[in-house]
Amino acid sequence: MNLSRKLLGQHLFEKLMKMTFYGHFVAGEDQEAIKPLIQRNHAFGVGSVLDYSVEEDLTPEEAERKEMDSCTSASEKKTGGAGHREKQYLAHRGFGDRRDKVISARTYFYADETKCDQHMETFLRCIEASGGSSEDSFSAIKLTALGRPQFLLQFSEVLMKWRKFFHQMAAEQGKAGLAVMETRLEVKKLQETLANLGIATKAESQHWFTGEDLGVSGTVDLLDWNSLIDNRTKLSKLLLVPNTKTGQLEPLLSHFTEEEDLQMKRMLQRMDVLATRALKLGVRLMVDAEQTYFQPAISRLTLEMQRKFNMEKAVIFNTFQCYLKEAYDNVTMDMELSRREGWHFGAKLVRGAYLEQERARAAQIGYEDPLNPTYEETNEMYQRCLDYVLEEIKYSQKVKVMVASHNEDTVKFTIRRMAELGIHPSENKVYFGQLLGMCDQITFPLGKCLCPRREGVGFAVLFTVSE
Ligand SMILES: Cc1cc2nc3c(=O)[nH]c(=O)nc-3n(C[C@H](O)[C@H](O)[C@H](O)COP(=O)(O)OP(=O)(O)OC[C@H]3O[C@@H](n4cnc5c(N)ncnc54)[C@H](O)[C@@H]3O)c2cc1C
Secondary structure (H helix, E strand, O other): OHHHHHHHOHHHHHHHHHHOHHHHHEEEOOOOOOHHHHHHHHHOOEEEEEEEOOOOOOOHHHHHHHHHHHHOOHHHHHHOOOOOOOHHHOOOHHHOOOOOOOOOOOOOOOOOHHHHHHHHHHHHHHHHHHHHHOOOOEEEEOHHHOOOHHHHHHHHHHHHHHHHHHHHHHHHOOOOOOOHHHOOEEHHHHHHHHHHHOOOOHHHHHHHOOOOOOOOOOEEOHHHHHHOOOOOOOHHHHOEEEOOOOOOEEEOOOOOOHHHHHHHHHHHHHHHHHHHHHHHHOOEEEEOOOOOOOHHHHHHHHHHHHHHHOOOOOOEEEEEEOOEOOHHHHHHHHHHHHHHHOOOEEEEEEOOOOHHHHHHHHHHHOOOOOEOOOHHHHHHHHHHHHHHHHHHHHHOOOEEEEEEOOOHHHHHHHHHHHHHHOOOHHHOOEEEEEEOOOOHHHHHHHHHHHOOOOOOOEEEEEEEOOO
16 A cells, blocks of 8 residues: 555545445545545434544555564563463464454554553544544544553453353352352352462452452452452452462462553543543544453453443444353353443444454464354354344333344344334334444445435444544
8 A cells, every 4th residue: 555655646646546346335534534435424314433443554564563562561671471361362473463353343553651641542532533523423443442451351351251250150059050140159259269278368358359349249250359449449459369270379460560550541432532522512422342352351341331321312432342252151141230220231242354364363372262163053043132122122212223234134034023022213222333334235225225214224224534
């Protein structure tokens, strides 16, 4: 691309690009250029999700180098080792170029904090353009654009280790294999185990289970358990968890340097700025799902934003990838938390964009494949998650979903279930999203047939490319 731009000059290059695939899939280069397309789509009942799509022109080697640099902590660089870290949540040079075999999602590589601020500014422009285009619009963001990915890797590892520890204790209490929301640990036994393992004395763990709801029934579930490493408590800094393979106790959270701590805080601040603006302008913000080694952290941080910004309506939408074995658990847990805490649940359901990369990485590095083994199983998972959300929508005013798929059967299934459950399209609780130009035969009929007089059901993801 850079070479063609140099050879042709900026003006000719842009003209040529607009005549090619670019003109078909990309909405325009700035706020003004995309307006006519937004208006044309609007006339057909199709709304817009603005998504920023500029990708740096890096060679695979440059991408790998940037990735290794930004995913390794200062202490690991110093000691040359990763100590007790799990290999799934470590950067691997061979998979450093995250663009590899990914078609429909753009990839960000960390350069420095200034670049992250620039990404935030661009996302803000997208939010503003969305807010100006219609009253019921969406904008999409990616968290890897907003901060150093090392934090996402480390936080993901913490969350998954903590979840594994819960299941390990459930197995000890004879509760292995139950559905996640039905698994409850008896607090008394749990305290004994923690004391026997040398993790916390009974007196210490007594404080963990005395919250308002925590443990009143004498049991804790995974949501109560997760709240123990809530960012509002300092507990996670002190916690040790047993390594199932070595039997040794290991710290749950690695030490961050002061600079790394600051980088983490800045990422959270950027998210906060974006969500605040989205709320103010009435734009819903969808947080994209990314690779499995970042995703637990992305999902958890998004949930924190939902807790803060979704009190009156669903402003923040989390993305659930149904090719994951754990997709149903993730959806049901977040939904249950939203019920308990009273905030609005917004979800985008996708199958998942990183299939080949994820499979190859798990096989080569040697951890369990996190994805469903077959396409059919992913389809079943999608329907199961969607059905669960639609059932909830039937009874609740606090749930919204975007069915983000180009699969005609999925769209038909959704429309059939909506009719069966009595969910009318004009209620604006179910949206359909397709990438611009990828599935017009689905997007436009959805806009017209489901909701002839109002925008709000069919959505095309419009890419803007301003830098
Ligand atoms: C509006 C929109 C937003 C999106 N946002 C995101 C996002 O935030 N994060 C993200 O990861 N993706 C996102 N995607 C991409 C999405 O995850 C899919 O990759 C893409 O839409 C293709 O899936 P489908 O349902 O449209 O079509 P289909 O052709 O029915 O499904 C293809 C998908 O099925 C799954 N699959 C295929 N073969 C197998 C197999 N052998 N085993 C298991 N699973 C298999 C894979 O996920 C594959 O991408 C988005 C897509 C859209 C339309």
